[in-house]
Amino acid sequence: MTDVQFTLFDTAIGRCGIVWADSGIVSVQLPQPNEAQTRVRIKQRHGSIEEAAPPPAVQDAIDGIVTLLEGKPADLSAVDLDLRDSPDFNRNVYAITRTIPPGETLTYGDIARKLGGVELSRNVGTALGQNPCPIVVPCHRVLAAGGKPGGFSANGGVVTKLKMLAIEGAYVNHTPTLFD
Numbered sequence: 001m002t003d004v005q006f007t008l009f010d011t012a013i014g015r016c017g018i019v020w021a022d023s024g025i026v027s028v029q030l031p032q033p034n035e036a037q038t039r040v041r042i043k044q045r046h047g048s049i050e051e052a053a054p055p056p057a058v059q060d061a062i063d064g065i066v067t068l069l070e071g072k073p074a075d076l077s078a079v080d081l082d083l084r085d086s087p088d089f090n091r092n093v094y095a096i097t098r099t100i101p102p103g104e105t106l107t108y109g110d111i112a113r114k115l116g117g118v119e120l121s122r123n124v125g126t127a128l129g130q131n132p133c134p135i136v137v138p139c140h141r142v143l144a145a146g147g148k149p150g151g152f153s154a155n156g157g158v159v160t161k162l163k164m165l166a167i168e169g170a171y172v173n174h175t176p177t178l179f180d
Helices: 035-046 056-069 087-097 107-114 116-128 157-166
Strands: 005-011 012-023 024-029
Touching: 005 035, 005 056, 012 035, 012 056, 024 035, 024 056, 035 157, 056 157, 087 107, 087 116
Parallel strands: none
Antiparallel strands: 005 012, 012 024
């Protein structure tokens, strides 16, 4: 992929990154413990790419992400994504996940049933764990059975997921444990 660039931007959950190509958003990096680590994570995933000012379509995506993470309505469903490096199954999971409105949730099983059967629930979880564009593909809105939070592969894990859901006003059936 040529002409891949990135920028960092501030949100209510910390400094995020976004990577794009002419064909769309390639990835969104949720905050690491500090800005330097966020940059390192982007470079680990994408190699030696250039930092640049975002073009208008990418700036619109950034503005939508920032707005959403402020707890205000924002529709990211029209953001163009470049998911060509993702397997077909994952892209199907991401397409369904993008239909979940802010403040609402589905379970891994709900998505699996839409893809053919509840036995695909683990595969759905694996696909969401590989989601290159969190927030735009709102994997944080996908819960385990019984409304439990399930996993979250971003820095901070389930705590970050619960924070994002709380910002959106979503209810999660969760009692904190020593392992959170």
